[in-house]
Amino acid sequence: MVPTDVPAVHELERRLFPVDAWPLQMFVDELAQTETRRYLVAESGGTIIGYAGLMCIEPIADVQTIAVVPEEEGRGIGSALLTELIRESRRRHAADVLLEVRADNPRAQQLYRRFGFEQIHVRPRYYRDGVDALIMRLVLGAPEDPQEAGRP
Structure with missing residues (x-):
């Protein structure tokens, strides 16, 4: 993600997360923190169809956001976005990757479980509409063999 992507990403954010959408300035601020942040976009035909972001302050990486437009799901x-966030976590020497997911989003939970994330906690009424957040963690452990770096 580069600064010129922010307006399109923000529009997607408002569409996909109407209750909890980040303000545009938050994306600008996050992109400016290159020492601890990494943001990505997925494009099709020059149009942004997904985005993701990571904060890593050793030894913990935290998935800040990940989204794909519904018509491109599946x-x-x-x-692919999550794979790259996990690679970035390893590059930054994180021991664990954490994320929050809505308790009413089984599709996302299933994706995270496929990657080895496990639920470790619940934050009651975390989201503005009162839905709980499930806290999930992926333990990265020892650094990978360079030949294994392409695997989640």
Whole structure:
């Protein structure tokens, strides 16, 4: 993600997360923190169809956001974004990757479980509409063999 992507990403954010959408300035601020942040976009035909972001302050990486437009779900875009966030976590020497997911979003929970994330906690009424957040963690452990770096 580069600064010129922010307006399109923000529009997607408002569409996909109407209750909890980040303000535009938050994306600008996040992109400016290159020492601890990494943000990505997925594009099709020059149009942004997904995005994801990571904060890593050793030894913990935290998935800040991940989203794919509904009409593109099921095509591996979310998996590709998550794979890259996990790679980035390893590059930044994180021991664990954490994320929050809505308790009423089984599709996302299933994706995270496929990658080895396990639920470790619940934050009651975390989201503005009162839905709980499930806290999930992926233990990265020892750094990977460079030949294994392409695997989640």
